Amino acid sequence: MTEYIYTVVKEFSDGSRSKRIRKICRYRPTLKINGLYIHLGKGFPGMYRVLSVEEKELPGLE
Numbered sequence: 001m002t003e004y005i006y007t008v009v010k011e012f013s014d015g016s017r018s019k020r021i022r023k024i025c026r027y028r029p030t031l032k033i034n035g036l037y038i039h040l041g042k043g044f045p046g047m048y049r050v051l052s053v054e055e056k057e058l059p060g061l062e
Contacts, residue, residue: 003056004029008048011036017049029053 004026010018024031024040031037031050038047 001027001058003027003058004031005054005056006031007051007053008037008040008044009051011047011049013047021051022048 006024006026007021008024009021012018022044024044031053033050033053035050036047037050040048
């Protein structure tokens with residue numbers, strides 16, 4: 001099984017970005033790099049831009 005770790009940053013309506021980045025872990029590749037998403041789940045209100053993704057293989061889970 002593969003875990004996808006996305007790096008996202010909050011983006012405001014005027015195009016400016018927050019200084020703090022966040023990490024989101026998913027088990028399916030559902031987000032696109034440089035995509036702007038409005039609702040990413042609980043704890044992520046507002047608009048978020050996806051900066052990068054890291055794929056990590058989880059051992060023993062098949």
